[in-house]
Amino acid sequence: MNEKVLVGGDKFVAIVVLNWNGWRNTINCLSSLQSLNYGNKKIIIVDNASGDDSCFQIEKAYPDVTLLKSKENLGFGGGCNIGIRYAIAQGADYVWLLNNDTVVEPSTLTTLAIEMEQDLKTAAVGSIMVEMESRTRVQAWGGGFINLYSGRAKHSKFTDNPRDLDYLTAASLLLRVLALEHVGLFNEKTYFMYWEDVDLCFRLKQSGWQLSVAQNTHIRHIESASLRNQKALLHYYFSYSSIQFLKRYSPTPLISITVSITGRALKMLIKGNWSSFLAVIKGAYFSLIKSH
Numbered sequence: 001m002n003e004k005v006l007v008g009g010d011k012f013v014a015i016v017v018l019n020w021n022g023w024r025n026t027i028n029c030l031s032s033l034q035s036l037n038y039g040n041k042k043i044i045i046v047d048n049a050s051g052d053d054s055c056f057q058i059e060k061a062y063p064d065v066t067l068l069k070s071k072e073n074l075g076f077g078g079g080c081n082i083g084i085r086y087a088i089a090q091g092a093d094y095v096w097l098l099n100n101d102t103v104v105e106p107s108t109l110t111t112l113a114i115e116m117e118q119d120l121k122t123a124a125v126g127s128i129m130v131e132m133e134s135r136t137r138v139q140a141w142g143g144g145f146i147n148l149y150s151g152r153a154k155h156s157k158f159t160d161n162p163r164d165l166d167y168l169t170a171a172s173l174l175l176r177v178l179a180l181e182h183v184g185l186f187n188e189k190t191y192f193m194y195w196e197d198v199d200l201c202f203r204l205k206q207s208g209w210q211l212s213v214a215q216n217t218h219i220r221h222i223e224s225a226s227l228r229n230q231k232a233l234l235h236y237y238f239s240y241s242s243i244q245f246l247k248r249y250s251p252t253p254l255i256s257i258t259v260s261i262t263g264r265a266l267k268m269l270i271k272g273n274w275s276s277f278l279a280v281i282k283g284a285y286f287s288l289i290k291s292h
Contacts, residue, residue: 011113013041013094013174014087018079020047023054025222026100027061033098038109044068044086048079077186077196080170084185088177095180099171101222103132108217112174115214123179123209124201126168127217139223142213143168146198148250151242151260153198162213166205170197172219179209195241202249232279239264239283244290257288 015033019026026045033043045067047055058067068082080097087095094116096109108127115125126142143165144155156165183203186196201211243257250256261284268277 010040011093011117012091013038013096013109013113014083014090014092015041015043015096015098015109016046016080016083016087017043017098017100018046018048018076018083019050019054019058019100020073020079021050021052021054022100023050023052023057026054026058029098029100029102029104030058030062030065032103032105035106036104036109037106038113041109042066042087042090042092044083046070046079046083048075049073074188075192075196076170076194077191078188081185081188084175084180088180092177095175095177097170097173097175099221101132102129102172103220104172105218108172108219109174111214111216115212116174116176119210119212121208121210122212123176123204124168124211125174126162126165126211126213127172127219128213128215129169129171129221130218132220132222135218135220139221140169140171142215143201143211146249147256148246149252149256149259151246151250151256152263156213158215162215163210165201165211165213167198167201168211168213170200171221172217173197174214176209179204179207183207183209190244191241193237193241195238195245199245199248231273232275234279235264235268235276236279236283239280240287243284243287257284 043065045065047069049070049072070082084095112125116122128141129139131137141156141158144153146153146166187199246253246256265277265280
């Protein structure tokens with residue numbers, strides 16, 4: 001844990017990992033973090049009011065790791081904000097948000113930090129996310145693009161210029177504390193789950209900051225592990241949050257919301273997935289009636 005930094009600067013990096021009823025994945029992630037070759041770091045686990053014995057299991061496996069316990073489930077953004085605020089209070093220069101269902105390589109943090117240090121205008125650095133099992137199938141090349149007229153999002157490809165990306169995925173995201181102090185943290189009051197990272201990236205870019213991707217990183221990731229067996233809930237929150245985002249950023253919110261929700265609902269109907277179809281409609285309804 002006190003190894004010398006191999007390359008790059010001496011920036012203090014706080015690693016924030018959010019846990020919710022997923023201690024097995026979290027312990028697996030922590031195991032990979034032990035091999036990081038970046039020295040000036042601190043690992044912070046935030047337990048988002050788990051209903052299982054996550055805290056006991058994590059503390060038993062890694063008693064020296066800082067474990068912050070939320071009294072209630074604050075969602076992804078709210079849970080991460082607990083860790084970010086703690087990291088800032090500890091004097092962190094950068095905060096690395098990392099999903100608990102990931103496994104990293106020893107050089108990952110060093111590579112992220114080097115990319116961040118290339119330009120003082122860079123506020124956030126994303127990673128290449130690959131499937132946990134295949135290791136070669138790319139889930140996201142750092143982030144992607146949003147069509148504000150159709151409401152559709154698509155992941156970027158290795159041929160895209162990272163500076164042109166609209167957002168970076170928070171499954172692995174290195175953030176500059178100075179930039180967060182400038183634009184604020186995740187909007188936890190609006191987004192319980194999904195689109196909070198897109199919203200943050202839009203605020204950063206609107207304030208003159210840049211996004212980038214460390215293209216030599218390959219982080220193994222189990223996609224949507226926290227809701228893998230709750231697909232309807234996933235579709236509910238995705239629809240709800242997408243509408244909140246489009247209300248704020250689309251120049252034609254009525255059109256983009258109609259197109260995106262209709263497309264998502266029809267997709268569920270074609271698949272014959274009635275529970276997910278209803279979840280999309282329910283999420284859209286409650287999001288639309290919520291005031292700005």
